[in-house]
Amino acid sequence: MSARGPSTALRWFTCLAAAYGFVGAVLSLRFGYLLGDALSRTYAAQAVLHSRDPHVSAIGFVFTPLTALLQLPVVAFSDLLPAITRWNLSGIAVSAVFMAGAVTTVRGICLDRGCGPVQTTALTLVFAVNPMIVFYGANGMSEAVFLFFLCWTARRLLRWISTDDVHDLLVAGIALALAYLTRYDAVAAIAAAAFLVFGVTLWRRGRPHWREMRRQALLDAVLVAGPGLVAFLVWAAISWIITGQAFAQFSSTYGNAAILAQSGGPTGDPIGNAAYVATAVLALGPAIPLLLPTVAGLSWRRRDLEFLVAPALFGAVLAFQALTYIGGSTFGFLRFFIAAIPLALVGCIQMLSARGAVPSRRPGTFAHSRRRPEAPTDRTRFRRIVAVGTVILSVASLPVTTYVLLQPSLSPQQYALGQVLSRQRSDEAQRIIASFSTERGLADYLDAQGLPDGSVLVDSVYGFAIVAASRHPRQFVVPSDQDFTTVLNDPAEAGVRLMLTVPNTGRGESDALNRRYPTIWENGAEVGSLVVEVPNDGADQPVWRVYRVLGVAD
Template sequence: MTRLSDRRLKTLAYVGTLAVYLAVGYWLQVRHGFILGDSLSRVSAAQSVLFSRDPHLAAIGFIFTPLTAMLQIPPITLSPLWPALADRAFAGSIMSAVFMSGAVVQVMSMGTDRGLPRGYVVAITALFALNPMIVFYGSNGMSEAPFLFFVTWAVRRLISWMIDDDVHHLIAAGGVAMGLSYLTRYDAVACIFAAGIVVGITTYRRATAEPRRKRAILNLLLVSGPGLAAFLGWAVTSWLITGELFAQFTSQYGNSAILAQTGQPVDDFGGGLVFAATCITLLAPTLIPLAVWAGVVRLRRPYWPTLVVPLALFGAVLAFQTYSYASGSTFGFLRFYIAAIPMGACLAMLAVPERGFARPKRRGKYSPPTVDPVPARRPWLAYGCAALVFAVTVPAAAYAMTLPRFAPQEYALAAVLAPDVGGLSDRSAVERRIAASFSTEREIARYLDGLDLPESSVIVDTVYGFAVVAASTKPKTFVVPSDPDFTELLNDPVGEGVRYLLAVPPEGRGQSDALNTRYPTLYETGADVATLELEIPNDGDSQPTWRLYRVNEPGTDPGAG
């Protein structure tokens, strides 16, 4: 039987996992409507770039970094032909599946780059690829998939750089992966900083002649400079267009504002640290044993610095999220600690001795001396034990996803995965409401589409209204905050010919809704500009009861009749 080449094996791994993640995304989102809000909001942002009343790239928004939504623009172009790409957020599923499959290949390459046994490499890769958290976030359109891809790519290339000092690895890790990682998630800034420190110190220690400091600074800039440029470029762009450098932290739509508006309880600093440590332990309970094991294997060998890379980069991401939650600036979501899973996979690859190395394109001047691999006395035992230790992450993550305290966005999957076990009544009402999120918004969109309204007929803020706009087959019907004339039409809906105002309660996140800000009594009374036409109770969890107000005709006395 012909042995598959590494390239073909990686291609098979990519295509196979891509098919799995797409199938799961279709089953969850298109068939069952289980959609996370951030995923749908990014789809809505991509839709606004193409199909809003005023299509323009800035409509993508500045709360999130832009790459995750921008990558969905190509599939969104086909949403008029297949609406599920937008209203069921399947465009997001395509994006996340493409990148999580790429992360699987990067994990596999960490083993093949070092000549590890084929069976061991496949086992660790499969345990990573089929981890329930990886499958879920590889299929649901969230930012975790592209972020993990870029970070695992950077880790893999920097591990190789530690071995052969090939500058091509720094170009790939810094010039591409680090820069794009920041355009995917804000926490990449910690990873960029850690990569620069690791590369700078390593270069300085390796160099045997002057100018050691200049070499260290040059390599530091090579690996971290593009990330810094992305950081500054995005901040300046946001400031020029919105007047805010970091809208995620200062805008009324950002995380800090949402936490304040919802009154969500936040642990004190110590409690936040415990919460984060618990999440990391739940997702990867064997991280410390794997790190110690890898350290023993690397001890007193020229390639021991390879262990520093995953500890520094993945560790920086986890530390950033831990501090962010403990300081009260973000949410207590299990997914924020998902980097622990590829970190465990990488440590498992480093916990066994290498058998050889991929040939560098250009071996650097300061690469460590090449040494022959040390054969293990019982190789099957070493590889088998390491694989079993890492395998614990699979049931651990599955268990973690069932805990409402730590996994508020994942635990309701049970209502979809096993709805008929003992009857639907066995599932809590909250689980069923989470699984039904945005079903009401889709009904509202269908109702308004059926009215055959002209453009600019309905004013809605995208605080909650993004789900309605994404589900509509006529998005130009809606006037949204990214439209340049939004404020003008909101200030005078009667005179500007607007027909409806779509309102949410002025409480919680609804406090920041532009309609409530402009008309504080709109939801209760119509604010003398509109008359209540419909009230729509919501089937989704933590979603508002909508009220559709018909704008009064010019000259109409709102108190008459």
């Protein structure tokens, strides 16, 4: 069976998806290790189908929608199997499938480059078992989906350099549009891809034809950037029509800017933030400082424009994250720099010159063959040595990434992973692993009350984990319900029996109940009487107070 055969790729994909899904199921079902952003997207998918007021716009507009939308086919069965949302199994299924797709796409890049079967298999495995790749293929976050679309874009642009095939540009553009619907970071990748394609098209014609080629170069740039631009405009328009805010991620009280302000503002100074960025990139791609200059020099000698793709595409995403963090408009999370991993791997792939033909539906004017005559024995031996060297370099990077991943100061979201199997966990690690155990217990408490639909009022700032864990999500009145404001203003009249409240500090300041009744957590604000206070076992999670609405008969 050929290494390029679809059945071989399918086996890789199936095995990896199953492996990532298994790891995710163990972390979730066995240890209760769930991440907030992943669970909130699951809650959004649940709200579309199984809330008290189901509708598509319940998907929310703070995040771009694709990661949550992809969960809908699985979440559709959560009425029959509540564990799907309670343990984020739908999110895990999505991330496992798409991370397997990302790894399979990286393998495709190796094959397109003409790497030998041993080098292809080894580099693919190194990428697949990278601890960041495994963790984010198993936890339901958006990184897996985003990375798949970036790798897909990279593969198509690398092909286009050789094929000049318009189909490669179109597919790359579609992949970038889907990347934007997954993460806002894709804006940088779309811009970088447009400039790259524009420049390559101009360069191919040469300086004497520069003026006449500007139109063709612009058309090529539009082909690759156009779908992303359409996705950007359509999503902003839909958000503005429904919420009155075109970019809720930045302007909403639930958005990133508000969260940053409620969390005490940006941490550190620009110099300290820049140092963290450098550390994060080097942690995930330790070989980048060696690889990029080396491959750039080799590519210059070969007149190989393929080198430009990975630094432009993945580098743009890294630069976007670096600038936003250094500028104090986002958080310093290691996962934001995950694009460094495929950047380093593509550098390893390009250490050797390209060989073999690249598949193409319709080669363009500037398509060129990459077939090489049979190399002499000494040349073959040299290629083998370099191929082994790239594998060793990739393998040597894994301990560095693993070490940084387990450091609390550098990897606050992931370091507890190293203590999952330990019986002597640190207190903070235990709180991270148990982040939503209290919310699951509170959901069980409410489910046991046998409450009718619409009888529990809660905001999704912190309450998403409770709703996602409940067997009866329709008992909750949540912000995506179209009558939420009416119910909030007069819960007794609306038949609400219980209100779930959090302290009016930090992120709790954006909680709708706190904004409507500033003292409700402290004393019930004369609309409720305290039923129970629930201390929280999770890290950065609030103490809950359950109030019974005054004036409502049981």
